[in-house]
Amino acid sequence: MRRAKKIGLLLLVIFIAIQFLQPARNKSGQVMPTDISRTVPVSPAVSALLKTGCYDCHSNNTNYPWYATVQPIGWIVNGHIQKGKAELNFSEFGSYTIRRQKSKLKSIANQVNDNSMPLASYTFIHKNAKLSKEDKALIIDWATQTNEAISTKQ
Ligand code: HEC
Structure with a gap:
């Protein structure tokens, strides 16, 4: 006993001690000129889906839940953001080479x-980020068409 x-x-x-080790916050607080919405055409519907479902891990602006302070x-959470951003950062999409x-557009589709x-662990908590069949079709069509449009531009 x-x-x-x-x-x-x-x-x-130990639990109390680690509370002092807060990772730096991913919050630039601005829409970068290289944001995907300023690089290729993104309809308001698709943009809304990306912002609710993807930007927390794939942009320079995360909307943190309260428990991320624990x-x-x-x-x-920080690990997901760092890994997600390294793979695909919507805030810096315009700085990527055409290739x-x-x-990335192909990979998104x-x-x-x-x-x-x-990520399933994300939609488990963020129910509003779950994509319906229609949402998925919207994103896939947009990513596919945008990818094709870029190749004809070349
Ligand atoms: C909770 C964080 C999180 C959310 C939300 C999230 N992702 Fe990811 N994403 C990651 C991580 C982490 C990786 C790195 C690979 C892995 O661990 O599976 C990744 C990888 C990817 C890749 C692979 C990139 C490559 O080069 O192959 C694509 C594409 C992608 N995500 C698109 C999306 C899209 C589109 C959404 C929204 C519909 C989204 N992600 C939402 C965390 C997230």
Whole structure:
């Protein structure tokens, strides 16, 4: 019993200590000139879907839930953001080479088509980010058409 108490106390101390290790926030607070909406045509409907479903992990502006201030949850959230942004950053889409833009658009259509994105752990909590069949079709058509439009421009 005494041992269990000691371990409990130790865990509590560790839990409190890690609260001071907050990851830096992903919030530029502005729409960059390289944002995808300023690079290629994005309809308001598609833009709204991307903002609700993808921008938290794939842009320079995350809308943080309150529990992201609690560690280690904040570290997990931060890990998703860092990894997601490294793969695809909608805020910096305009700085990508044409080749990369096209491959990302193709990847967006694929990931949405096979339900890999948004991440299931995300839609489990953010119910409004769940994509309906119609939402998915909108994003896939947009990504496919935009990809084709870019190739004819070349
Ligand atoms: C909770 C965070 C999160 C959300 C929300 C999210 N993603 Fe992702 N995304 C990631 C992470 C992390 C990766 C890196 C690969 C992995 O771990 O699966 C990724 C990878 C990708 C890739 C692969 C890029 C490549 O080069 O192959 C695409 C495309 C993508 N996401 C599109 C989207 C789209 C479109 C949405 C919205 C409909 C979305 N994601 C929502 C976190 C997220």
